Amino acid sequence: MKTKVLAGMALTFCLALCGCGGGGQEPQDNQDSVHVHNYRETVIEPAHGVQGCVLHTCDCGSSYSDNYLGASGEALPTNRSYTFLMIGNSYTYVNDLWSMFNRVIQDEGYLDAMIDHVTEGGYDLIRFSNPTDPFGSIVEDRLNSHQYDFIFYQDQSLFPATSPDLFITGAKRMHDRIQKTGTRDVLYMTWGRKPTSPDLAANNLTYEQHAQKVMAAYEAVGEKEGIPVSRVGAAFYLVNASHPEIELYNADMTHPSAAGSYLAALCHFATVFGRSPVGCTFYPLSITEEQAGILQQAAHDAVFGDSLVKEEYRAEYKALVDG
Ligand SMILES: [Zn+2]
Secondary structure, eight states: OOOOOOOSEEEEEEOGGGOOSOGGGSOOOTTOSOEEEEEEEEEEOOBTTBBOEEEEEOTTSOEEEEOOOSTTSSOOOSSSOOEEEEEESHHHHTTTHHHHHHHHHHHTTOOOOEEEEEEOTTOOHHHHTOTTSHHHHHHHHHHHHOOOSEEEEOOOSSHHHHOHHHHHHHHHHHHHHHHTTTOEEEEEOOOOOOTTOHHHHHTTOOHHHHHHHHHHHHHHHHHHHTOOEEOHHHHHHHHHHHOTTSOOBOTTSSSBOHHHHHHHHHHHHHHHHOBOOTTOOOOOTTSOHHHHHHHHHHHHHHHHSOOOOOHHHHHHHHHHHHO
């Protein structure tokens, strides 16, 4: 979800009927008073309290906005409560990610969100998307009985690297099922194990390979299926590289610390609402204000900046998704 710099001007014809007010000031000619809007496009970057969009303004005073950043692509007003469903495993339920996400949402001026979750340790999207599975049937019930604004889902944390076919199939099935409800879905990109984790060698992976493969897998499916991706894994990748003193993992070197879950909540916020989380005044007690600022900037950069996936991994996963 990166912003594009738009050049050039859009011309829109506006008959005097439209009431845009410009007609009276136009030079008189043989075609009555026909004002031609001459819109200039300005990219409004996402900032604290500002949803990114493209603003079109004409000298006559007429203006409109479109191309809103955010998972829905629409302006999301603050004066309402949004509803969410989170589907996932311990990467979602450790530290009650939904609670931290709601704290960020409210700190940013939105009303208290209603956030449901269906979670089970070690679970994957193949099972969550299967209505005959014990937890897949709970997902099915929620989808049949509630209308959510947004639904997040994530897969087992190794699958994108070790069993990409399972990841791709599970994500597509979940997407297809949610599409039938008319709800916007968001892929929750997980992250590579901590660089010192013994899990990596046990799965014939380096940290770089695990982190890159997870990012590449989520982005490839997101691009192919048109699903927004909350690039939490990319934010982890940035912070691990530039601020290794901020501990994003708990003692098992896979699950998130409070700082890691906070980073996920910030990415989710930026992805859904198209606003920068930089400046959020809520942060967990385990980190300093300065560290909170570093995590907020990393979330901003991961969500709104260029992809961090290297070309070899992008090509590998594009082929898998297209195949
Ligand atoms: Zn005009």
